Amino acid sequence: MSLFVQKFGGTSVGTTERIKHVASKIATFRDQGHDIVVVVSAMSGETNRLIGLAKDIQVDPEPRELDVLVSTGEQVTIALLCMALKSLGYDARSYTGSQVRILTDNSHTKARIQEIDVNNMRTDISAGRVVVVAGFQGVDENGNITTLGRGGSDTTGVALAAALKADECQIYTDVDGVYTTDPRVVSKAKKLDRITFEEMLEMASLGSKVLQIRAVEFAGKYNVPLRVLSSFDGGEGTLITLDEDNSTMEQPVVSGIAFNRDEAKVSVLGVPDAPGIASKILSAIGDANIEIDVIVQNVAADQTNDVTFTVNRSDVAKAKSILASISNEIEAREIRTDDKITKVSIVGVGMRSHAGVASKMFKTLAQENINIQMITTSEIKISVIIDERYLELAVRSLHTAFGLDKTEETN
């Protein structure tokens, strides 16, 4: 008999029929003798509907009131799911974030969890009740309703699992697990049975949007075993855990291939090779709240510097105009932008103990005549920036080269 925290997202509870389906899924676990704490999102479309009402009234809605508004979405779902459980004969009790007492700071619309009171939940679990908690929301020390930001229900699930020392936090979603890469791009993409927190973080931040990064970080920090699985199909999904005993020997060197189509490249050419120039460029961009991803700097033959970095495509125009406004100060010869690029990354904890991974990656791309524009590496990841026309080709050939293609047997 285990304690599971099960999180169901907006699609899984999108209609009353689906809520009944979720209830019957939970009932199966109860019948097996497990204790269940459920975390739910708002019914799909509801959060957007509420934000639409707010924007009808105020272009930039008051954060405190926006939290009061959108937190009703999850409150509706917890009540309906408890009704569905009761109608199947299972005792259940709903909790808003405030009723659990999920204490957060007071940063409305992006609050961070500080403390969770588990007393009421423990009492209900002991009494044989399913506990149903509204995801994505909390309460500050003055009783104001807060929200954790979009997608924060995953974080609620992991935080509750950590606080309750649950055996597993199960994230039910509309995919059946984490794949070696996006199956829409590579038909031979394989579902992973296991992946480490670190790998999952790299995969998620690079664009495999199965789980919220913040939830994965949280799970890693408190060592909460996290499982991603489908609300609709059966199957074991993908288990995300610590890389215990560093047992990477038995693992593939590369676990997955991630990519991100949303990046654009900004090049500042011919700046003086003097201390402080790169810093001036990057702080001007940072001060405008533009996130920078990859940065490369190299000294050209004429002893001037080229500073190149990538930003989100939606920020390119803004970045260019900021640089133009300081071009005298940084003495740049030219500012170029290119939004027809993409980032492709190979990820795997196995890289730590294997040499030659980078050269294999570069060789594979070279064989396909794909030019690498920028390179950046971390301990468990190598990313390259390439022309976006070659995205599919690059991902497919790397997927094959690193032995990730599914075979007929595993299909």
Add this chain to the structure above:
Amino acid sequence: MSLFVQKFGGTSVGTTERIKHVASKIATFRDQGHDIVVVVSAMSGETNRLIGLAKDIQVDPEPRELDVLVSTGEQVTIALLCMALKSLGYDARSYTGSQVRILTDNSHTKARIQEIDVNNMRTDISAGRVVVVAGFQGVDENGNITTLGRGGSDTTGVALAAALKADECQIYTDVDGVYTTDPRVVSKAKKLDRITFEEMLEMASLGSKVLQIRAVEFAGKYNVPLRVLSSFDGGEGTLITLDEDNSTMEQPVVSGIAFNRDEAKVSVLGVPDAPGIASKILSAIGDANIEIDVIVQNVAADQTNDVTFTVNRSDVAKAKSILASISNEIEAREIRTDDKITKVSIVGVGMRSHAGVASKMFKTLAQENINIQMITTSEIKISVIIDERYLELAVRSLHTAFGLDKTEETN
């Protein structure tokens, strides 16, 4: 400078446009220097939408969870109204019932208010903020969300006005005040400038559905001046107050004519003229949770009794079958029902000091050849049961006879 509690119902906040309109109305009062606490209902249609979702899942939804569900309706409105006020440049803060701490008992879906904590509201008022409170909801001592039952937002408004010792509780609605009778029945019906709590109670319970009875009782008990007025038009509305100094001398004898089309008559004929028979009949009906309104008993020439009473039309069939099941025990000769009846009442505190009101009523009806089937009286009201065909005729002729018709001048 006064403190007003202003309550806006579902129609008044039915769209984001209307919410903006309400905000501008409140702004006018703020500009005049008044302190304002606002109570709002759910946007019209929202409560029914939520109940519809619940009934999709559970025919008879769990009361605790139903309260969690439907209380989101008002929570949406408080957030949107605060945004609208802020966008006009007025500081405002929203409160759910739980955040105010409107403490209730734990009777879910029909909770009663026990205590209201005014501290947070007082702080906001002092800081120049408009306080916006979700109507219809509270919290029990264990932190469970409760609701006061349908229409309970009026009660919230009055209760807050009492707790805050407000100068007036203003109920904004889609009519511009309380009328001498339903203007759809009598075109010469007149808006009343003032009416007493007692009269309003009789008018409301008799079918003039402007205000919740419970709110009027509450206002009377705590002597909260209550004003009914239109959200859409201007005007002073109708003020409902105590009958101070019993100053009925200057008031009309009859203030209004109420009627109720929902009643039906049940007659139990020929029961023995013995103690306990009426009690047996009426307790059988009461035990089935059927409300009895008018009761008349009279001894026939053959020394048997006829017991006649009225119930809501929807309860007639049930009442009849209950009586049939005990007809041996009560030795009834016959049980008759008639749902083609209606109740017409004249109401006025002035009756206390005026004789001849009843005879004037009966004479007026006799002149129109309207037969009176049952009569019941209280200190400030006389009700008659008549054939429903004569409803309009009866109300119109009584309205004229008691001098309630509006003249060209007051039009």
